[in-house]
Amino acid sequence: MSAYDEHSVGLVDTDVLHIDKPIKLACGIVLAEHHLYFETYGRLNSERSNAILICHALSGSHHAAGWHAGDRKPGWWDHYIGPGKAMDTERFFIVSPNNIGSCFGSTGPMTINPETEKPWGPDFPPLRARDWMESQKMLMSHFAIDCWAAVVGGSLGGMQAMRWSLEYPEKLLNSIVIASAMKLSAQNIAFNEIARRAIKSDPDYLSGRYLEEHSVPRRGLALARMIGHVTYLSDVAMAEKFGRELHSGNFLVGKTDPIEFQIESYLNYQGDKFADDFDANTYILITKMLDYFDLSREYCHDPVEAFKHASCNFLVISFTSDWRFPAQRSREITDALIGAGKNVSYAEIQSDQGHDAFLLPNQRYEKILGGYLSRVADRLGVVDE
Amino acid sequence: MSAYDEHSVGLVDTDVLHIDKPIKLACGIVLAEHHLYFETYGRLNSERSNAILICHALSGSHHAAGWHAGDRKPGWWDHYIGPGKAMDTERFFIVSPNNIGSCFGSTGPMTINPETEKPWGPDFPPLRARDWMESQKMLMSHFAIDCWAAVVGGSLGGMQAMRWSLEYPEKLLNSIVIASAMKLSAQNIAFNEIARRAIKSDPDYLSGRYLEEHSVPRRGLALARMIGHVTYLSDVAMAEKFGRELHSGNFLVGKTDPIEFQIESYLNYQGDKFADDFDANTYILITKMLDYFDLSREYCHDPVEAFKHASCNFLVISFTSDWRFPAQRSREITDALIGAGKNVSYAEIQSDQGHDAFLLPNQRYEKILGGYLSRVADRLGVVDE
Missing domain, CATH: 1.10.1740.110 (Rna Polymerase Sigma Factor; Chain: A)
Known part of the structure; x- marks a missing residue:
């Protein structure tokens, strides 16, 4: 694969946004300011309606697609992001932040705590998926985007995509939840x-x-x-x-x-x-953030009640050999969405690749994700640029 | 549970056998002498035909049944060994050694290497299941037993039971292989x-x-x-x-x-x-011994060829929720035995307890194991003592 492949977004730069609006975390601690590293691929249309938010998982970063100068491999979701790919950068504007608490540049345990002038280290406040969502919402404001065409993520990323649908139902048209779960099992x-x-x-x-x-x-x-x-x-x-x-x-x-x-x-x-x-x-x-996530904790532990708050459409995808987030967890999400009367498509993809399948090439996965997003773009009236 | 329950073997003592006959290990190293800690339950009959060898697994010891003075729990397989239990001490004489290389008294990394007068530690020679079998055979000689009524084990214990059937086919009438595999998977x-x-x-x-x-x-x-x-x-x-x-x-x-x-x-x-x-x-x-085990390595990697060397009968047992040694592994053992024309019974036991199921109470498991061994005793003409 080369940086200059016609389906690659090519060489990309990382941006950083300094946010001085305080963010009150779920634990009650206020971060007076924070910064977010992020990348974007494709162009925001004039209606500002074609933006997709990429939510990374445990070890992910903002570098989801394309190449950094000198790198030997592209971003972690490069197979699915680019011109003509499932997340088509000729139609969509893709926003990929590194979330707070992570270690790829955004405010987190490795950055300096202004109060002590030392690295936050183990004192960085405990986080919940909703904190990432709040910070992502500030990035959304930076781009003056009112509504995401889709919020997409795998694993912990899927948890964020679900959380968005409950907390800011008017701010996304589609939630794409891949290889995820409404909560972790005791084994996880x-x-x-x-x-x-x-x-x-x-x-x-x-x-x-x-x-x-x-x-x-x-x-x-x-x-x-x-x-x-x-x-x-x-x-x-x-x-x-x-x-x-x-x-x-x-x-x-x-x-x-x-x-x-x-x-x-x-x-x-x-x-x-x-x-x-x-x-x-x-x-x-x-x-710990993964362990803590429980979609319906604040909804009387009833996922159907929780999803009644959503108004977007959903695409739920699982992989047959994933034993960390087994297909059964995705079927539970789908069942709860159906129970809540929501519009949901569910695909269980045959794969031997385990949980990692959500990051790897797979034709059926590609077609389902690409087909779904292509219909999203069609409905938005987004044309190839 | 009390030490004086009518189905308990009650208080038990541990014996130790010093073996000064050299044992040549599979790696080529010779142990000039070694000692084995062991326990026995029940009585050896005058024909010396009613002996069962218990093969322990990774963390097991010789203390399989009954109580040591002051202990708060009985031996690790106590639920299945005792008067009237699946391994009935009123009919069988049960021999349970701690194998060499283990840490419950028998010669191993914690004992003194006579050559250095220091603990063997990391220098204890690498072992293979066949080395345990050779040492167990010396214990067999100590009791002047010519043929085991059965060799029984779960997990690594099942591997020993299979190895016995290939290497000394005339020395056992039954091999009982529980929650085991012919070799470990890459995941294991x-x-x-x-x-x-x-x-x-x-x-x-x-x-x-x-x-x-x-x-x-x-x-x-x-x-x-x-x-x-x-x-x-x-x-x-x-x-x-x-x-x-x-x-x-x-x-x-x-x-x-x-x-x-x-x-x-x-x-x-x-x-x-x-x-x-x-x-x-x-x-x-x-x-490492577990990793190294490969039943048919020396039989051109053909389990059917390997089992052609066996002449005993087999009972193979697996548990539905065991994902470390899944039922599929036991089905492969059973298929190879059938392919080799051997007499095999196979039971796949419904259980939610995972690999640990082989140690835990389970009525169906108890009945199948007890029923099989009761027929073994009947055929041997062993009566309740």
């Missing part, structure tokens, strides 16, 4: 807690003050990623990709050379790479 | 490797020399157990037992008290408890 929370404990057990974590001490809890972060990574993949995908192939050693009787399977070497590599790129406090903060 | 290996890395990442691991330094890698061992524990439970069982119940904190807006779910508190407790009871080098050694 368990894996997140093990990852957090791995980080906190690392002596280099220094109770979260590692930045001040020029330390990095690499071992803990690598373990956290390895745990996450296994749960994003399916058993079948791992069997096909790695099987029981050996990386080193052998089973000849009489040999004691260390035996390492390919899957071990792969996972260790992925863990170490992640430890170079991500922030430990951010990982703790955002996994 | 991945979880084991993360657990091992958690242990090795703990600075108190000291490259495995922690015993000499009076240190214990508790943090790593706790993490390893937490990872294992989640994979032994099913999503459904966790949802039923813990759901999203809170242990502390609440979601009221304006609150920043730390929120902890019940599942988090439970898992952390289980991890810490395990770190008190188990040995880190043993965990590494035995998870």
